[in-house]
Amino acid sequence: MSSTDWQEIASERKRKQEDLIPLEWRIPSPPDGLLDVTLIPQACGLLTARELEITDTIDVNVILSKLGNGIWSAVEVTKAFLKRAIIAHQLTNCLTEIFIERALERALKLDQFLKKNGRTMGPLHGLPVSLKDQFCMEGLETIMGYVSWVGKVSDHDAAIVEILYELGAVPFVRTNVPQTLMWGETFNTVFGRTTNPFNRKLTPGGSSGGEGALVALRGSPLGIGTDIGGSVRIPAGFTGIYSLRPCYGRLPYEGAANVLEGQEAITSAIGPMASDISALKTFAKAVLDAKPWNKDPLVLRKPWNDKEYALTEHGGEGAQLCFAVMLDNGLVRPQPPVRRAMSMLVSALTDAGHKVIDWENKLHLELHATSEHIMSADGGEGYRTVCSLTGEPLLQTMMPHAEQPDPNHPWHAHPTFLDEPFTMTLRNAGKGAISAYELWELHKKKAEIRKQYLDHWERTKTRTGTGRPVDAILCPVAPYPAPPHGHNSNDFYTVIWNFLDYACTAFPVTKVDSSLDLPDPPPDSFYNQEDEAVFKLYDPEVFFNAPVGLQLVGRTQEEEAVIAMTEIAVSALETWKGVHSKS
Known part of the structure; x- marks a missing residue:
């Protein structure tokens, strides 16, 4: 297929998306010089006072309570979030699929069910839920950033979509992703680039960047993304929201589209994204109570555990916790705003x-080298195969010039971590595939490292003073706040936990403040070339208004405890901020 053919397919699909936006829901484009667009949804005049009240309600459980009591109808809540989602899309280009009539019909059935039966359909009754463009929905396309998947209509619902219907939720939009998913950025040649609502010159991260931008603008009360190397945590950290990365096999992935299918050493996990910490528990508990192992054979038969949420293995509720702080991973040093966020959190927890x-x-x-080699074991053949169906270029960069791709661009080998230039490039996709034996050896190495890391964690028992090993690790989401487009080059602060399969959350702490986050003097030496490049990138004006998020990391399969400890950390941080006016 010629470049004209694939470009026309992409352009036509984008036009089709734009045609789905009702004329009365359109807003003027913000001026190019306006970087922060977070106040436009309230100020644009499109949303009524009632719709603003609904969509500005941060706590998902308040929304659910009002839906369950009939104070708000499912139709009006769904319509309010549809309008706000479409506003968010016009500001950041965060959506892919828009299905207004389908969502409103679903909401009407829920209202009729409540009126007829005097009870809700399920614990998520009437709640609009947005979905990353991986989760198949019967009758809708699942494009996932590939031109060759335009027109690929799903004949089934993914398991999580089936469960959402059973729980009473209202799937209402799907959100943008990068081509191949394997980027900490969100851009593809079909739907284009998603921008950060706090500063449109910055990335919202990826690969669940569409969800991050949407949720940050309150265009969705609850979004569902996926994470193989940080793809729900990076967008959460970059857009000032919360997310949970559960362990492999805890939540259902069955029936979703994906890349690297068959690669089972470091697999993707689905996770919730929301503006409030309480939504993480609400979602996880509701899905686990629905027994997802009956729909997905890879889900562990492990129901929600209230004892684990009560931190029975961490001294019990109200007990003193011991957190370990990993400020610097030894490969890339964090920039000043990230260090300040860590300092704030440490002070808050100590004060508590x-x-x-x-x-x-x-x-x-x-660990880094092993994970890179595992996830690039096919040498990029999977990506090339999908792109070759239409001749679309396989993107080699997320820099802004990628928006005018050259289909004849040569295939560049991806250098090693220590030598790569400071622009994110597709993970080792230019290297040759390795043999089955070589892959098995990597799996063996991975198992050895996981055991050594477990023993290392256990040995912290001698330093905590609680009689237990450390309860959780605190660390950055990335060595920087949300960076300029194309410059999110480092994902090791997140991918380390995918490799080890540790449950973790991301949560907001602060934003870049030019009066507080002054550039550092150069260190005597740098760890490597990327460490130096990250240092040189920092300018508080470049990172204007960028959110800064952090991670809380627990152990394998302890999602309940990780959520509970994150709630404790967030509460301590809010109290600390109340005492210290300058945050």
Whole structure:
């Protein structure tokens, strides 16, 4: 297929999307010089006072309560979020699928069910839920950033979509992703680039960047993304929201579209994204109570555990916790705003009576190299195969010039971590595929590293003073706040936990403040070329208004405890901010 053919397919699909936006829901484009568009939904005049009240309600459980009591109808809540989602899309280009009539018909059935039966259909009754453009829905396309998947209509619902229907939720939009999904950025040649609502010159992250931008603008009360190397945590950290990365096999992935299918050593997990911490528990508990192992054979038969949420293995509710702080992973140093966020969190937890110790890095370079080799074992053949169906270019960069792709661009080998230039490039996709034996050896190495890391965690028992090993690790989401487009080059602060399969959350802490986050003097030496490039990138004016998020990391399969400890950390941080006016 010629370049004209694939470009026409992409252009026509984008036009089709734009035609789905009702004329009366359109708003003027913001001026190019307006970077922060977070106040436009309230100020544009499109939303009524009632719709603003609904969509500005941060706590998902308040929304559910009013839906369940009939104070708000499912139709009016769905319509309010549809309008706000479409506003968010016009500001950041965050959506792919828009299905207004289908969502409103679903909402009407829920209102009729409540009126007829005097009860809700399920624990998520009437709640609009947005979905990353991976989750198949019967009768809708699942394009996932590939031109060759335009027109690929699903004949089934993904397991999580089936469960959402059973729980009473209203799927209402799907959100943008990068081509191949394997980017911490969100751009593809079909739907284009998603921008950060706090500063449109910055990225909202990826690959669940559409969800991040949408939720940050209150265009969705609850979004569902996926995470193989940070893809719900990076967007959460970059857009000032919350997310949960559960462990493999805890929540259902069955029936969703994906890349790297068959690669089972470091697999993707679905996770919720929301503006309030309470939504993480509400979603996880509702889905686990629905027994997802009956729909997905890879889901563990592990129901929601209230005892684990009560931190029975962490001293019990109200007990002193001990957190380990990993400020610097030994590969790339965090920039000043990220260090300040970590300092704020440590002070807040200490003031709340918890203990904080330093995390001692172990095997990080070996872990990084092993994870890179596993996830590039096919040498990029999967990506090339899909792109070859239409001749669309396989994107080699997320820099702004990628928006005018050259289909004849040569295939460049991806350099090693220590030598790569400071622009994110497709993970090792230019290297040759490795043999089955070589892959097995990598799996063996991975198992060895996981065991050594587990033993390392256990040995912290001698330093905590609680009689337990550290309860959780605190660390950055990335070495920087949301960076300029194309410059999110480092995902190791997140991918390390995918490799080890540790449950973790991301949560907002602060935003860049030019009066507080002054550039550092150069260090005596840098760890490597990327460490130096990250240092040189920092300018508080470039990172204007960028959110800064952090991670809380627990152990394998302890999602309940991780959510509970994140609630404790967030509460301590809010109290600390109340005492210290300058945050």
